[in-house]
Amino acid sequence: MMHTLNHLLFHTLAGQTVVAYAITFLVPLVGPILFLRFVGLKGLRNVLSYEAADTAIHRLDPRLKLLYPIVITTLSVLLNWEWTDVLFGVTLVPWILLRPSALRVRVLAVIIGIPALLSIWSQGLYYTTPNDHLIFAYPITMAWVGTAGLSTAGLVYGLHQAGRVLVTASAALVLIFTTGPSDVVWATTKLLAPQRLGLAISVGVRFLPQVFERLNTVMRAAEVRGYDFSRPEKWWKLGQLWNYGRRMVRALPLLTVPILVGSLRGCGQMALVADSRAFGVNKRRTTYRRVAWTRADRAAVAAAVALVLGAFVVIGLGGGRF
Amino acid sequence: MIAEPDSTTHDLRASAVAGICNPATGSAQAPATLRAVIDEFAYEPGGRPVLSGIDLTITTGELVVVAGPSGSGKSTLALALAGLIPHRIAGEFRGEVTWQTAGAEPVDLTALPLHEAAQHVGITFQNPEYQLIQYQVDAEVAFGPENLALPHAEVVARVHDSLSMVGAGALADAAISSLSGGQKQRVAIAAALAMAPPVLVLDEPTSDLDPVGTDEVLKVLHELCHVSGRGVVVIEHKLDEVAPYADRVLLMTGGRIVVDDHPRRAFLPTSRWHQAGVRPPELVTLSERLPDYFTADPPLTVDEATVQLAGMNLAADHATGRPDDRAGPSGPSGLGGLGGPALEAVGVSVSFKGKRALRDVSLRVADGEWVALIGANGSGKTTLGSVLMGFVAPDTGTATCFGRPVEYGRIPRQADRVGYLFQNVDDMIFNDTVAAELEFTRRHNVPAGPDAPAPGEVAALIGLADRTDAHPYALSGGERQRLALGALLTRAPRALILDEPTTGLDEAHATALFDLLARVRTSLGSLTCLLITHDMRLVARFADRVVAVREGEVVLDTVPRRAFAQPDLLSRCGVRAPAVSALHGRLAGQPAEVALSVPEFVGLLVPSLR
Numbered sequence: 001m002m003h004t005l006n007h008l009l010f011h012t013l014a015g016q017t018v019v020a021y022a023i024t025f026l027v028p029l030v031g032p033i034l035f036l037r038f039v040g041l042k043g044l045r046n047v048l049s050y051e052a053a054d055t056a057i058h059r060l061d062p063r064l065k066l067l068y069p070i071v072i073t074t075l076s077v078l079l080n081w082e083w084t085d086v087l088f089g090v091t092l093v094p095w096i097l098l099r100p101s102a103l104r105v106r107v108l109a110v111i112i113g114i115p116a117l118l119s120i121w122s123q124g125l126y127y128t129t130p131n132d133h134l135i136f137a138y139p140i141t142m143a144w145v146g147t148a149g150l151s152t153a154g155l156v157y158g159l160h161q162a163g164r165v166l167v168t169a170s171a172a173l174v175l176i177f178t179t180g181p182s183d184v185v186w187a188t189t190k191l192l193a194p195q196r197l198g199l200a201i202s203v204g205v206r207f208l209p210q211v212f213e214r215l216n217t218v219m220r221a222a223e224v225r226g227y228d229f230s231r232p233e234k235w236w237k238l239g240q241l242w243n244y245g246r247r248m249v250r251a252l253p254l255l256t257v258p259i260l261v262g263s264l265r266g267c268g269q270m271a272l273v274a275d276s277r278a279f280g281v282n283k284r285r286t287t288y289r290r291v292a293w294t295r296a297d298r299a300a301v302a303a304a305v306a307l308v309l310g311a312f313v314v315i316g317l318g319g320g321r322f
Numbered sequence: 323m324i325a326e327p328d329s330t331t332h333d334l335r336a337s338a339v340a341g342i343c344n345p346a347t348g349s350a351q352a353p354a355t356l357r358a359v360i361d362e363f364a365y366e367p368g369g370r371p372v373l374s375g376i377d378l379t380i381t382t383g384e385l386v387v388v389a390g391p392s393g394s395g396k397s398t399l400a401l402a403l404a405g406l407i408p409h410r411i412a413g414e415f416r417g418e419v420t421w422q423t424a425g426a427e428p429v430d431l432t433a434l435p436l437h438e439a440a441q442h443v444g445i446t447f448q449n450p451e452y453q454l455i456q457y458q459v460d461a462e463v464a465f466g467p468e469n470l471a472l473p474h475a476e477v478v479a480r481v482h483d484s485l486s487m488v489g490a491g492a493l494a495d496a497a498i499s500s501l502s503g504g505q506k507q508r509v510a511i512a513a514a515l516a517m518a519p520p521v522l523v524l525d526e527p528t529s530d531l532d533p534v535g536t537d538e539v540l541k542v543l544h545e546l547c548h549v550s551g552r553g554v555v556v557i558e559h560k561l562d563e564v565a566p567y568a569d570r571v572l573l574m575t576g577g578r579i580v581v582d583d584h585p586r587r588a589f590l591p592t593s594r595w596h597q598a599g600v601r602p603p604e605l606v607t608l609s610e611r612l613p614d615y616f617t618a619d620p621p622l623t624v625d626e627a628t629v630q631l632a633g634m635n636l637a638a639d640h641a642t643g644r645p646d647d648r649a650g651p652s653g654p655s656g657l658g659g660l661g662g663p664a665l666e667a668v669g670v671s672v673s674f675k676g677k678r679a680l681r682d683v684s685l686r687v688a689d690g691e692w693v694a695l696i697g698a699n700g701s702g703k704t705t706l707g708s709v710l711m712g713f714v715a716p717d718t719g720t721a722t723c724f725g726r727p728v729e730y731g732r733i734p735r736q737a738d739r740v741g742y743l744f745q746n747v748d749d750m751i752f753n754d755t756v757a758a759e760l761e762f763t764r765r766h767n768v769p770a771g772p773d774a775p776a777p778g779e780v781a782a783l784i785g786l787a788d789r790t791d792a793h794p795y796a797l798s799g800g801e802r803q804r805l806a807l808g809a810l811l812t813r814a815p816r817a818l819i820l821d822e823p824t825t826g827l828d829e830a831h832a833t834a835l836f837d838l839l840a841r842v843r844t845s846l847g848s849l850t851c852l853l854i855t856h857d858m859r860l861v862a863r864f865a866d867r868v869v870a871v872r873e874g875e876v877v878l879d880t881v882p883r884r885a886f887a888q889p890d891l892l893s894r895c896g897v898r899a900p901a902v903s904a905l906h907g908r909l910a911g912q913p914a915e916v917a918l919s920v921p922e923f924v925g926l927l928v929p930s931l932r
Contacts, residue, residue, distance in 0.1 A: 181497070185456070185457050186461070199455070202457065203455050205457050206455060206456060206457045206498060209499055210451070210499070220713055220733065221744055221749050221750040223734050224733060224741060224810065225752075225766075225768065226762075226769070226813060227766055227768065230731060230732055230734075255752075257752055258752065261748060262746075262748060265452070267452075269452040269453060270453070272410055272447075273455060275409075276406070276437065276440040276444070277437070277465050277466035277517060278440065278441075278517070279437075279469050280469070281435075281437045281469055281470065281471075282470065282471040284471060285468045286468050286472055286477055287468060287477070288461065288468060288477045289460075289464075290474070
């Protein structure tokens, strides 16, 4: 039986094509399925939102927290993959100090893990080196995909890249988790010279929850008209699942119209407001808010400097990527 | 490191700062004027003029109310006064808007950069949502002064002063998204005030507010005018509420100002206002009907009317048993003849993020009954409607729709029995023609019942049969409202939940909407309505029953004439009875029932005195 199955799947053109289709299209579906199962849009909103708490990291100057993921990401690019994994360990220190709830850890793990998984998959298919060993060679019927198949070198490279994804996500989520949106906006506008970019970020942070709310309202409005967005009760019933997917895809242009129209109208009014409040009149704006520099901020800067210097020493000793 | 602004900006800034720090200097002692002389303005060259023959002067220290039907040019006039036309709004503009202080040459606002014009005339728009562009309240108010590169101390002072002026000092650290509609409106006004303009133009600042919230905002505007010495121009549909605060009232129709007078004279004759599709204050209408009693100027407040009618005899058996002249489809306010429960909530409690929105609420709406759900902003009205529709799952309790349990999250399953008209009907429009919108059900294979009318029938019912090829966004606000309602009707629901259906509509459009509902009822044989509203005159006219919600609890459930006889309870619910009802209650010494309309009130007069 197993022998026959093995023969059918790996030694016939049709079987190889089926397996190749599964690798190409089913693996990427794991991400969305895990996301919907363990996070969902609502969960994403909750977990990606600031949670007020009185910890040392919460109290840090927002500008430092904004720079933190940038510095960590840069180091992850410069270090080789072994040291990138060490760097990932370093980024866990703030999380240990924060002690997030088990629920949040689970959701964070999914959010961080999905990009890492997809990174391994995509590199496994598309990262090629001379004399690659292919774990599974794609048949001629899959030539249009543009890859020879799933390679060992690609998977290993993907694993390395996944480390970098993990480092970046871990550092960025510390910022989101511990910094209020108003602090993010303030820090961004203070650090970024172009006022327009600062305003764009400010407006984005202000209106992101509203876009979610509008999406929710518009979906309800469509449901009141009889359009069914409800998930199938028995997901293993493929017919129901297929119909659900089709309904969701068809709904995209449907829902886009009211959201887009509402947003465009809002944008027009926002532009009028910004102009009438003298936006862009002076090259340098003054500021209402002032943040005092504390001992904790100085300690954080010292730790960051030590980390960067340490990384450069490692790179100097051959631990770099280039 | 602050770049020094150019001298023009500096001078403007200095005068503006003086204005806000010592308001009296700019206006009370030496009034300044804003004058708009607009020969014509059209949004498209050669197009229909939206404004024509305008010659309007606003003086600091006066509160001017601009009224008019939808599409009469009110909002366009506001944009012109604020210098946004022709700076930022494209169109063909012939005219000028000038600002003049005593002893100085007039300044042409249309020739100034927008940010400089904004320091003479500030503007707030109808929907505060899109004019608050920062995340936090203090950052929002500071945005303008920061852009002007004012010194830090000055920015702080302006933020503090502006928020204090609108009674929102405690909100400085709050996130904008956490504010109620009224609070957002206050912050929007504060943000405009932080630019220190001597004149403020507000486009329907109270459209989303409950009556008590409306009154609070109007008091703020009154103080800005008569204490801080600013000029205030308010575009408003709620003339009963705003008239007592006004120094002048303007009526616009067809882009022209056809009335410009003191509020005691402006509304007479009321027929002119009704013809324009605008609802004049009830008390003025009453005084016009009773010229022998109102020998002085028409009253604008219940207090004034009470004084003028002191000693008047009212029939003791006033409302009870009299034929009901309301247009509501269920006839008299008693519930006789109504069927079984259409919508029912039993012991429903709902919490959001630990905050209780509804507490053990029970409500039964009989088949064919029209029930008005009233209460302050945030009292739980919409949450209750959402539970009945299946949008929100209650923590405890149950809800049923025509005897079947409401399935939460399975909205399409009850959508063939109950429809929900959202406050913003634009959220309900998905297609590019009226016809496609009405064919939504068929196009998306939504099962329609045997009673479901054909799209053509619905188009005729909603009065859009000749506009089926029109793009929905090319329709007027009232037409879009009818289209959204028509789209719901294609599934022949037996009940409708209407969430603030008349917000922003003038009298003509609001009446047309309810006339349509009455036709639908006739067409379907029966129609149950749960009406969530702040418009008490609408309630008085159309509702069979009033349910008041306060802090998530039902505190009143009775017929309108009994509900409006309880002013103290209504006030605690953030609601005010219609002026005529309140007047009746005051004159009769708090009777059990009160009149709901001017004709009814007039009918109560003892015949010998009538």
